[in-house]
Amino acid sequence: MSLTITCPICGKRDGYEFRFGGEDKGPRPDEDGLTPQSWCEYVHLNECVAGRQKEWWVHKDGCGSWFTIHRDSVMNVEVATPEAHK
């Protein structure tokens, strides 16, 4: 495998220029109403999808942008579309 990631600024680059930033869990929740469970869900829990998922990456050795891509975690390749959850 050899992951490449398409940075919205720099284009397609070697995956090792990037750092993974987690499954996409949406915006940061408001503090009020967060229970230990819902806090834990946002901070620590993952769906661990074996298949395609939307996730965050930062181009750490490049332009520094944060962005999302869809990636197939079974093949470890970036994919264009989010569908086909296994």
Place this chain on the structure above:
Amino acid sequence: MFGKYKPLLGEKTQLKSSYDVVIIGGGLHSLATAYFLAKEHGITDVAIIEKNYIGFGGAGRNTAIVRANQRTQYNVPLYKEALDLWPVLTKDLDYNLMFNNCGNLNLMHSEAAMKAARMTIATAQFHGVESHLLDAKEAKELVPALNISEDITFPIHGAMFHPPGGIVRHDAVVWGLAKGASKYGVEIHQQTEATAVNTKNGKIVSVETSRGTINTSKVLISAGGYSASLIYGMLGIKLPISVLTIQAMVTQPLKPLLNHVVSSGAYHCYANQTLKGEIATGAHMDQWPNYTTQTTAHYIKHQAEALSEFLPCLRGLRFMRIWSGLADMTPDMAPILDGNDQIEGFFMNCGWGYFGFKSCTVAGKYMAEFMAKGEAPDMIKPFNLRRYEQHKLMGETAELVTYTPNN
């Protein structure tokens, strides 16, 4: 001397429509749990459901290194017991697990690391586990191939020497446990995929497989790297797990050169010599979730660069084969052993990261007790899932969590 060649796992059987216990995953933890369920608790109506073949996953892809020099008091006794079990199991299973008690040398590359090692060593000694701190010269005397000069990326300051550790032949453990479990009547169904776990009123009722439905009231998912995905997919329970691909490789075989397991956290590298003479070395993880067991060009080069620095004689050797497996990492580098909580009759044993091999027997032993008695034994109580929402990470790693799976 050897007699006729009998099938190791007994004759094939048909899948029944119900079992007392169904275990999803045919790896080491499942086999060990089934073995102890049968042997210690008399629960023999057990089906192991394996999509591929036994030992296909982490069981056959791991470092084969065993040790009990973990960081916290919750972990050390567990791993100590695991170490003590290898000779016992070799005897009980009548299968040579080939425990090579060569000792582990964990290199330290800074004053800060020496301090961390001191704490780990004190913890080990406090729990009656042998471990010692060596300076660089002593480490070199033990492992003459070490480069203790200053002109490398991470100069060696010293090492943690852990004599009780070593290497166990991982395939032998798979086959030995399978043989042992089958002897008691445990059924191992390979090439059989579990597709769903059904619950009713918060209780387990059945498991769907590619070969039909099985009624049961107790299900254990201990499917290594695949556990988190299965548990979420089948039961909707999310876990604080990131599944990463971890790689290892061997060189061509060589006459004895390394007599210990040598490892270095800073270089993300361990090396030891197998009984066959290969230098087995790993283990790097790409820091993003993966279910691929392919390898990367990046890593084999990285490994060569690292070994060139701290074991420079190995530059004259050739890499022969690189492979990979999955490690289900938790934020605190400690596993999740839980059950009868979210769903009655549902148990899970996962999150071992890259410690799944060295822990398999003891985890199986205590999970069997948990499932037989319905309540977690004290030894594994701290490893419950709720610790994360209670802000009680276990501290098995000192490193701070920033983004998953950066832990």
Place this chain on the structure above:
Amino acid sequence: MVEIKRYSPVAFKASPKRTEVRDNWTVVLEYDGEGQAAFGQSNVNENYLVDLSHITRLDVQSSNLDAITPFGITIPQGLCESYLQDGVLINRMNRIQASVFCLSGKRPEMPTESSYTETTEVGMCMAIIGKDVFSITEKLTSLDFMDYAKTTPFLYQAPMSHIPCQIITLSRDGAKSGIIFTASRGYGKDMVHAIMDAGAEFGLKPAGEDKVKSWLNTL
């Protein structure tokens, strides 16, 4: 009394032949043995490494970059595009950020708007010029400098010898080929070592600032 001098993070083993003190920097214009001082026909087979760490660099950030014209020059619109005019090289880093290199070597009249931050000291800055530039860089990075989808000058923000850099390809035209790059200042010594090692088989040698000036004139 301590003499006030500014030091580059980069030092060559070669000895300077001509120098000039500029804004407390001792700028080497030419090194011993670098051959014909001006870049041109006579040294088409040579490859040079030039320290430009003293040239003024600026970071400019704004949600409306179009409205900003460093030294009167428009910032290129396209991401990772560069533009060279009157010795000023402007590189579009992302939607809100650009870097500005004053290649003339003279300290310019500094803009006072808050969107600018001087970054001269943040990085080492060097030029590699000559016909084998890309044979040297291919030993240090996998970047495709000859990518035909790009037109010079263009910006790469990427690692070279494992260190994140800004690399601007100014020319890939045979002997006139050349790049200018910046990397964190602290890596100066090791970076030069890595580049000189990679360039050894191509006779890469240190050169003074004049070499870059004459090279820029050929572009």
Place this chain on the structure above:
Amino acid sequence: MINRINQLPTLRVDPANKVIFDYKGKDYVGVEGDTVATALYHNGVRIFGRSLKYHRPRGLYSLDGECSNTCMEIDGIPNVRTENTLVKQGMRVKEQNVKGSAENDMMGFIDKLDWMMPAGFYYKTMHKPASIWPIAMKQIRKAAGLGVLSPDFEMPGKFDQIFPSADVVVIGGGPAGMNAALAAADKGLRVIIMESRPWLGGFFDYRTFDYKDAQYKNSKPLYSRARELASKVESHANIRVFKHTSVVGTYTNNLVTGFQIGTENDKFNERYIEIRAKSVVVAAGCIERPLLFENNERPGVMQVACVHRLARTYGLLAGEKAIFSVGHDLGLEAAVDLFDLGMKILCVADVREDGQNPYLMIELAKRNIPYLKGWVASKAHGSKRVNKVTMTTLDGTISRDFECDLVIASAGLTPINGHLTLAHAKLRYDSHTNFFVADTMPEKTHAAGRMLGLEDSLSIEVSGKLAGLNAALDCKLMPQSYGNTEIDALKSEIDSFTAQSKELPGPARGSKFVTAPVKGRKSFICFDEDTTIKNIKQAIDMGFDVPELIKRFTSAGTGPGQGGIPGHNLPLYVAKYTAASSKCFSSSGSSSIQSLGATPKPTNVRPPLVPTLIATYAGSKHIMMKRTPMDEMQRADGGVFRKIGVWERARYFSDDFSCRKEIENVRNNVGMLDGSTLGKFRIHGPDALKVLQRVYVSDMSKVKTGRVKYSAMCNDDGCVIDDGVVVKLAENDYYFTTSTARAGATIEWLRYHTRFDGWDFYVVNLTDSMGVINLSGPNARKVLQKVVSQDNGASGEDASNKASIQDVSNEAFPFSGYKEFMIKNTIPVKAMRLGFVGELSYELHVPSSYMVSLWNIVKEAGKEFNIQNFGVEAQNVLRMEKCHIILGQESEQRTNLLDLGLGFLWDRSKKDAKTIGAVALRQAENDPTRFRLVGFEMENNGRAARDGALIVDDKVRGYVCTARDSFSLNKAVGMALVESHLAKVGTRIQIFEDECGGERIYGTVVPMPFYDPDGKRMKS
């Protein structure tokens, strides 16, 4: 010594140029172009080594290094494939794994003990009683392994690396590969072609068979066609040729890795090559599938191309009297050609029923070479080398012995599929060719040539051309590349070649022969691991029915040559044997017999495809460390440096690692520390303050101009990840520092935690741009006063905001104050009054290029006070006495802000900021089970406990973070993280150190800080 045929046009050696090398201490003579193996063969060496397990004699077999048979030690390097290594003047060559010599190995008797060692025997033996195992293990270790390496071995030679760019990479420089390269290059694309041999030409290179191309009126021999193609390729401007380059890995997204062996003219011995292509053509060709029969690896048994190439490429006739037992036309062709070169050929046995090239049959007949259809070699005789072979009909009913010195054996052909499968191609068994062929190809990857089963020369060339055009199309379809007209033209060209290729012969029918009719006790399916087909049967009988499992259980294919020898035969044999038996335990249920039994399943191939030196993979890696502007000056002052994170830092300034002098100097006088590694940032823009509110626990709206604010950043667990100071430069414009370790990830952290907010802010990392001098000690003010007094007053326009200052008194520049000024009208300084070490202390931030000058100015000003350097360790002790924490030292993963006693930094009122960590802190703040950071001193004037010692009772209750014998306080003090019930001042704590033998030492919890609790020294 055998004579060389010197006049062949196909030769790749120069017989006129002798090469003298050392073999086992004696001089041997080869010629230029020889491999070590051919040179040794030329000199009469037939037994090259002994096998791993049974110590069977082994010799030349394939000439391509697919097994360990001919691995030797060369110039101290073990396991060198002599078949792939060119002989060089002065080389030192030795045998491996022998006791005595390869010719007379004292361990040879083990071969007779094979009955004791069935498949997997070691799992069932040597553990009863348990005490035997350690002894047995030692013997196993000694016996195992090929080659020897000394722990102090130093690898000679220069290793390099390149990451070239290309549009198309072609793997394989044979006829298909060369055609592919030319086709793509002619379309203007940048092509790299990689060939494992030192020349292009592939399997055309040594063949004199006629090349039949309609475009050429006169047919020409294949070797000259190969050379014609090679010269076109090598002179093409768009093609870069890497010869003597093995491809070792192929990965998704068209990443190809390999290594090249340097020639005399190259600056490297070997170099690592990694290429990210846009499209890949794999034209790797075939190797021969070994023929399985008794003693099938006895020296004197060789594959067809081995003997043929020995003759044609190296001018060496491998034997005098040869028997052929083959399964493909290349075997027949070799027989004809070798006959013409003077080899006596007793007979040619062919396992195929039909499908032979009639032309070759005529040529065989013309030469009166006996042809035995449906016969096969069943046993080679001769204890060390072949002297006789038994030939048998395929049903085993009729046998006949032939005396001979050479058995040329080859069951069929095996496509080299590794390049495809590594890149995720799925293989399926194709019964026509008896090959595993790619069912689904990796993206933008094209296969060509023999590996598709093609045997016809023209078909092979056209398939190459087609693959090259398809690769070109891949490139041109990429965004921004080419216009539609060009793409359409290319597509129609591809169509026409596709049509043309349909007219040509397709894949040839492959021989399905698996094994001679023997029991297989000495029929070796894997040479490296001495695995016989009997072993395979044993494994299957035990229930291991999947080739991959059998591989594990029997070790077949896990040796130095990996799957090269058994890769094809193992699945075929397993399929054949399992189909015949029904003992597969895993195939429960009715559907899986077919999938596990009759259809061969390939085993996994793993990188590297060719064993590759660790030195080669490492290439020319450089250590990249950061140095501060004061690096050299501190070294000159005797600094002892350590690599800490990405930086080289001065940790000590003497070899007294207790740093007593450094510490006392700071406490009593004045010292200077290089703090340049601190992270430094500017954040500005309309939403800058909002960002600070998000990441810092304090209320950052309260930062006052001219003051520094100390605060901390937490992660979502509430654990402290960073601390530093913030300075307000203007409205929504701040300068802030971070810890050294966090500098690299800070901007990323800020952007991550605001990624959904759409805020407008700008951050600049200024870490390297500012050097930092920490000037500390009671005399620090005097030194600073002298430094600033040297100024000649403010000058002109800068005066407004960067004037020089004259007054650094406590009133003018108080604790927590911030000032900007110029030194000597030239050096701009950002100055802060801080007190990390607990003394009067200034942090001077100045542009890095001026740092050396300022360092000298400060030193000169401090001369009269005898100012001294101090290093990171002295700072560590000084700040510990003051109970200032260092993250990672007084904290770990479990430690949150409150545990550290830093709760005062946290502003709970800014919920709207959604401050990172606030929720976790709130939820955990009343948890009594958490650790607390406490100060302690040792009882009875005892020495300090070692860092990392445990706090215990009957359980572990915490640990010592940092403890030292304090020179300032004259007692041993430290900080520890302990369970909260031990945190009360006055609590006695038991300390358990490593190697204490159960002997505990004791301390008492005391108030913090230990030193200057009121902060008078720091603040006045």
